Structure formats: C-alpha cells, structure tokens
Amino acid sequence: MTSTRKAPELTVHAASSVGAALVALLVPKCPLCVAVYLGAFGASAAVAHGVAPFVRPVALLAAAIALVALGIGAWRARKTRRTASCCGELRGSV
Secondary structure (H helix, E strand, O other), X not given: OOOOOOHHHHHHXXXXXXXXXXXXXXXXXXXXXXXXXXXXXXXXXXXXXXXHHHHHHHHHHHHHHHHHHHHHHHHHHXXXXXXXXXXXXXXXXX
C-alpha cells in the first residue's frame, strides 16, 4: 500500500524523530554525567542534593507522557487504517 502523506508532513515527522533522538542522546545516563552537566552549568553538589528528590517524579511523568502519546498515535493509526474484508475479496474473485 502506498503512502498518501505529503512532503511537509513527512518533514515534520522526520524532524520530530531527529529531535527525540537528540534529546535521548543528551540526557545524562549515569551519576557522573549528571555531575558533569551540573559542573558545566556552574552548579555545585549542594544544588544537586537539593534537586535530587524531584528528578525521579519528573522522569516518571515524562515516561507517562511518552506512553500516552504513543497510545494516542497507535489509536489514531488504527482508527484511520482501512481494512478490506477477506470474505468480500474471495467472493469477488471466485
């Protein structure tokens, strides 16, 4: 089946994918990376200690938002998908 999307729509989808990949690349993945980022922004260990309790809830909220967005996208794709009846095709070809 061929895609009927227009070029600007494909460009937006490609740009959002690249943006998501860049965000995933820049997110610190270990405690040392967090320390380096904080040091680059001029924050000290005291600031990190004060911010630490908020990091996990924010990460869980971001994951929940991502799951909801994924579910909405799948629901929209399922809703707009055209399905052909296999029985109707068999009756027409026989």
